[in-house]
Amino acid sequence: MAEMWINMGPQHPMTHGLWNLRVKVDGETIVDAEPEVGYLHRGIEKICEDRTYTQIIPITDRLCYGSSLTWSHLYCLTVEDLMGIEVPERAEYIRVAAIEMQRIASHLMWLAAYAADLGAMIGFIYTMRDREIFIDLLQALTGSRLTYNYPRIGGVAHDTPPNFERDSLRACDYMEKKLKEYEDLFDGSKVFMMRNVDVGKLKKEDAMNLGITGPLLRGSGCNYDLRKDMPYSVYPEIDFEAATHPDGDCYARYRIRMDEMYQSCRIIRQAIQKMPKGKWRIVAPRNAPAGTGLGRVEDPRGEGMMYIVGNGTDRPYRVKIRSPIFVSVSAAKHMLLGYKVADVVAIMGSFDMCIGETDR
């Protein structure tokens, strides 16, 4: 049969943002694929060179609307590494609790979009409802719903609000109950399983060579979670497990994210209980010394990384941001080849695409 190229995007229900997937099909089978990104390039790295270190925090929030807190946290971590600042312990615990709430909110938003992609609209409604609980908690903590501007270089902007501990623990209890419901809902759905199991296989060696990180890598059987393997913040103090799944298909990635939500509840509970009293912020110097700072965190989507070059002034000389999805989407071809056009929605949905951080 004649082969032809199809553009899926930039405006397509599958894309979740502005990007284009060109697939070459032979009948219904995909024989080649080429993702195109860049529609949302805002030049964030260039903007950062013209702002003071504190002014950059709200810009890094805009990298990803789904998990903005992890990005501003990563930025503050990198600048603290560059300046050589120690953060008060209370601030570290608040940060860990907050980024784990953000992780749950981000995974729930992924699950909502994924369920809607695969025709399970009911999954969309339930998960978006429960995501609000964590968004509300973060709003109580930070003051805004999606772009928080909460971490500061040397701590966090303000202390926890009244009853935050109680509400967080309640939210975790509620979430764990609801996660069981979701498992029944999705694993029990024949359609959901048929569209997921053995679709979009990614071999472990390919995943490692292509630089893929996060749930996609752990879904391929490689046990690599930065929170465990190169621990930052207070993660070494906290007891949790990194989930892996050997199958490497879309179902494995779904499974990983579900398990991560259980683990995030565990982490939040421990962080709230172990949180010491005391200062939550120290005053950071305005200027950073000449040198480099490197920060790595386990973003909900993979390994987020920043490299900042300082030159002694109050503005960074160069900021480089490594986006996990930018790397993962470059490997899309390896997961798509040999599957049908109808599987593209499931495979690309399992990436948890976020174009804001991909294009920067």
Add this chain to the structure above:
Amino acid sequence: MAERGKSVLREGMEKAPSSVEDAPEEKIIKALMNDFPTAITDFKKLRAGVVRAKIERRDLLKACKFLRDSLGFEHISMISAVEYDNRFEIVYHISSYAKRMVVELITDTPLDDPTVESVSSVWGGANWHEREAYDLMGIKFNNHPKLERILLPKDYLYHPLRKDFQGGD
């Protein structure tokens, strides 16, 4: 293979070796020094788990192959290009899952000749990182499979992360 529906959970990580002689950072530095005595001009342990090494441009590909094949660095995390007054610096962050380490490999190019050898044959993940460095900073990577602009339009005239780019119209 694990039963479907249940993923494998791992217990806490093993303790990293604590004595100075056994520190994995030192081992990496020694191994690199052995094989590239002239190439490595500057090396040090930056922070726990991060090693910085400088390498001559002509030895870059060889050193990357050595890192992958002999030292087990199976993964490239990031390629950053930085423009200084007298040179471009290309920084490769290469990581290893098993060793839990990052090597920060730095190579310099002169301002008037920003070309280096592509490492996308060593790590497939380097492909898009190099295209991005080309797009935004104008670094040319020899033997790259498809060195095209990636974030900006194909007919764009500038490399915006260079310091002489001022934007505007």
